[in-house]
Amino acid sequence: MTTQQLIDQIRIKKSFLTVGLDVDLNKIPKHLLDLEDPIFEFNKAIIDATHDLAVSYKPNTAFYEAYGIKGWLSLQKTINYINENYPDIFTIADAKRGDIGNTSSMYAKAFFEDLNFDSVTVAPYMGKDSVEPFLAFENKHTIMLALTSNEGAFDFQTLNVGGKELYKHVLETSKTWKNSENLMYVVGATKAEYFTEIRKIVPDSFLLVPGVGAQGGSLSEVCKYGMNANVGLLINSSRAIIYASNGTDFAEKAREEALKMQQEMAAILNDIKPN
Numbered sequence: 001m002t003t004q005q006l007i008d009q010i011r012i013k014k015s016f017l018t019v020g021l022d023v024d025l026n027k028i029p030k031h032l033l034d035l036e037d038p039i040f041e042f043n044k045a046i047i048d049a050t051h052d053l054a055v056s057y058k059p060n061t062a063f064y065e066a067y068g069i070k071g072w073l074s075l076q077k078t079i080n081y082i083n084e085n086y087p088d089i090f091t092i093a094d095a096k097r098g099d100i101g102n103t104s105s106m107y108a109k110a111f112f113e114d115l116n117f118d119s120v121t122v123a124p125y126m127g128k129d130s131v132e133p134f135l136a137f138e139n140k141h142t143i144m145l146a147l148t149s150n151e152g153a154f155d156f157q158t159l160n161v162g163g164k165e166l167y168k169h170v171l172e173t174s175k176t177w178k179n180s181e182n183l184m185y186v187v188g189a190t191k192a193e194y195f196t197e198i199r200k201i202v203p204d205s206f207l208l209v210p211g212v213g214a215q216g217g218s219l220s221e222v223c224k225y226g227m228n229a230n231v232g233l234l235i236n237s238s239r240a241i242i243y244a245s246n247g248t249d250f251a252e253k254a255r256e257e258a259l260k261m262q263q264e265m266a267a268i269l270n271d272i273k274p275n
């Protein structure tokens with residue numbers, strides 16, 4: 001998917017919601033556990049119930065890898081289901097990869113070619129040659145960790161390095177890499193006060209923003225400081241939506257939570273003018 005197509009979807013749906021598909025067998029409704037592939041059945045019901053309210057889905061691969069080959073197959077069925085039934089949805093493999101160049105190329109093939117995700121998250125720690133192999137794929141997006149939502153973000157990411165915080169070096173340096181137009185960045189909703197500085201460095205880039213809902217970040221604060229003329233934000237919520245109920249009404253309740261977020265987003269979008 002191109003960036004323009006993503007922007008168009010945001011305008012059409014009046015939503016910049018990403019639903020995180022972080023499926024834990026201990027948390028899903030018990031009646032699904034008797035089915036052959038409970039993870040896929042859960043995802044399918046959540047996707048069918050929320051696809052008109054969200055512009056993207058973000059399975060975190062850890063929740064699939066934890067179940068071995070069966071989990072990987074559930075992930076494959078989930079991405080195929082989205083691509084076949086809702087081709088306008090932007091898909092994010094939250095895998096946080098990155099390694100020496102030839103290994104990164106294999107990671108990129110796995111997520112962009114084999115699984116056919118639109119985007120994958122990567123860690124910047126190994127630098128340019130670990131990220132550029134992902135950037136080489138046309139109309140695919142590499143979402144690099146910049147300032148994460150967790151407390152540990154303050155261990156390294158905000159360290160002062162030569163008069164500037166490390167996350168700022170990451171943002172600035174990455175803009176010089178080949179095909180950097182294919183970059184997006186992860187910035188945690190719990191760090192709303194940093195968005196103004198971040199927008200000075202990457203005014204036009206899309207930011208994937210986890211941390212609203214279960215982690216307590218504020219949608220309105222993030223939008224106030226992080227939104228650009230093309231919206232430029234994908235706000236992720238995982239647990240607060242998908243585990244709204246663990247009864248037979250789980251999909252309905254997930255829709256109710258997604259609808260609340262979408263309505264808040266629609267109201268915010270009403271106040272900004274398109275480019």
Ligand SMILES: O=c1ccn([C@@H]2O[C@H](COP(=O)(O)O)[C@@H](O)[C@H]2O)c(=O)[nH]1
Nearest residue numbers: 060148149188210213214215237238239
């Ligand atoms: O900085 C980061 C980067 C990634 N995540 C991931 O996003 C979701 C958040 O889930 P919630 O249930 O909405 O808290 C999850 O997959 C994280 O691994 C993040 O939270 N922060």
